[in-house]
Amino acid sequence: MPGRNALFVPGPTNTPDRILRAMHRAMEDHRSSSFPALTRPILSDLRRVFRTEEGQCFLFPATGTGMWEAALANTMSPGDRILASRYGQFGHLFIDCAQRLGLRVDVQDEEWGTGANPDRIEEALRADTNHEITGVLVVHNETATGVTSDIAAVRRAIDAARHPALLFVDTVSGLVSLPFEMDAWGVDAAITGSQKGFMLPAGLGLLGMSRRALAKRESARCARVFFDLGDMIAANASGYFPYTPSVPLLYGLRESLDIIFEEGLDAIHARHHRLAEGCRAAVRAWGLTLCAKEPRWASDTVSAVIVPPGIDGADVIDVAYRRYDLALGAGLGRMAGKLFRIGHLGDLNELMLLGALAGVELAMRDVGIPVTLGSGVAAAQESFRASAAPLPPRGSASPDAKPRTSPATRERMAVVR
Numbered sequence: 283m284p285g286r287n288a289l290f291v292p293g294p295t296n297t298p299d300r301i302l303r304a305m306h307r308a309m310e311d312h313r314s315s316s317f318p319a320l321t322r323p324i325l326s327d328l329r330r331v332f333r334t335e336e337g338q339c340f341l342f343p344a345t346g347t348g349m350w351e352a353a354l355a356n357t358m359s360p361g362d363r364i365l366a367s368r369y370g371q372f373g374h375l376f377i378d379c380a381q382r383l384g385l386r387v388d389v390q391d392e393e394w395g396t397g398a399n400p401d402r403i404e405e406a407l408r409a410d411t412n413h414e415i416t417g418v419l420v421v422h423n424e425t426a427t428g429v430t431s432d433i434a435a436v437r438r439a440i441d442a443a444r445h446p447a448l449l450f451v452d453t454v455s456g457l458v459s460l461p462f463e464m465d466a467w468g469v470d471a472a473i474t475g476s477q478k479g480f481m482l483p484a485g486l487g488l489l490g491m492s493r494r495a496l497a498k499r500e501s502a503r504c505a506r507v508f509f510d511l512g513d514m515i516a517a518n519a520s521g522y523f524p525y526t527p528s529v530p531l532l533y534g535l536r537e538s539l540d541i542i543f544e545e546g547l548d549a550i551h552a553r554h555h556r557l558a559e560g561c562r563a564a565v566r567a568w569g570l571t572l573c574a575k576e577p578r579w580a581s582d583t584v585s586a587v588i589v590p591p592g593i594d595g596a597d598v599i600d601v602a603y604r605r606y607d608l609a610l611g612a613g614l615g616r617m618a619g620k621l622f623r624i625g626h627l628g629d630l631n632e633l634m635l636l637g638a639l640a641g642v643e644l645a646m647r648d649v650g651i652p653v654t655l656g657s658g659v660a661a662a663q664e665s666f667r668a669s670a671a672p673l674p675p676r677g678s679a680s681p682d683a684k685p686r687t688s689p690a691t692r693e694r695m696a697v698v699r
């Protein structure tokens with residue numbers, strides 16, 4: 283099909299051309315004397331993104347799923363008891379990972395469309411007077427339902443119960459795009475992957491571990507080989523990895539971090555909120571509802587739209603893809619067929635999202651959902667106009683003028699020439 287594919291799944295997200303160019307490199311020796319000059323700044327810059335001073339960040343050739351395993355295997359022993367909140371397919375799989383590692387999981391089921399319930403977590407921890415529970419598992423942004431949970435409130439619940447359990451947070455579709463405060467929220471393990479907020483291809487697992495979590499390595503008896511943090515800590519200390527890293531992804535991550543710091547984390551969060559508000563205005567104008575039960579749960583990175591009775595959400599996705607080259611997210615697990623998801627995270631602006639919303643309207647009409655063409659697009663446009671920042675005077679340097687390449691990339695290109 284001519285033109286660009288409109289990629290609106292909630293990961294992988296669009297990779298900026300700058301990152302594509304930065305990754306397009308000849309392979310090089312990952313044991314060379316200059317390699318640490320690439321890796322060391324990346325590892326320290328990651329701490330700025332995770333918002334941790336005291337914690338340590340790790341990079342694995344893996345995905346978010348691998349980081350679930352790495353976080354648990356390095357801190358837990360078979361038979362350990364953990365408390366996990368479940369309100370969507372990703373939380374469900376996180377729990378499955380813990381169970382397959384031999385952990386005993388107390389599952390707190392919450393209605394899908396809601397999120398972590400700090401009161402219930404506090405209650406369960408208070409009841410655990412012997413402090414048998416060693417960890418609390420939550421998903422920051424449940425991508426399957428488009429729900430964001432209040433992680434600071436979960437930390438307050440653990441503290442209110444005066445319980446020593448570690449806090450494990452899956453923030454695969456949250457970090458970078460949504461506010462996340464590893465230190466301030468007392469997160470002991472922050473888990474993510476490269477293909478969402480970082481705007482990279484899949485293939486890097488990113489993990490932030492608190493000092494308290496790292497101290498558990500000594501006593502943790504879960505088997506670990508590839509994911510052993512001890513090997514990683516030893517190699518990272520000198521700027522290397524215990525095995526062959528993905529060199530293109532590291533160059534891509536360097537560029538991604540440059541792009542993130544140029545825009546600024548606060549501005550990125552504000553942009554995601556603004557885009558999400560536009561998307562939600564469109565859903566309201568269509569007369570449809572989100573899977574998120576109340577506005578306070580609604581995610582700024584993905585909207586899960588419930589389809590009317592008698593309609594299969596998979597048909598909307600199929601027509602959108604085959605007829606309009608628009609990729610939407612499917613309903614997962616028990617939500618299969620009941621919804622479709624619009625991912626609005628990463629390298630994205632208003633006109634891109636308006637294009638996707640127009641495509642969603644076309645696909646919905648094609649499968650028999652009686653929406654008025656243009657109604658959602660117009661509502662999103664109104665929302666964007668209402669929340670637009672004032673323009674600086676013409677001719678003044680735009681505060682967010684987009685550089686085409688980062689200084690680091692320009693330097694590398696100059697060397698190549």
Ligand SMILES: *Cc1c(COP(=O)(O)O)cnc(C)c1O
Nearest residue numbers: 345346347372423425454455475
């Ligand atoms: C995408 C996603 C994952 C899985 O990540 P992979 O990189 O596919 O392993 C886990 N949790 C959440 C919340 C996600 O959105």
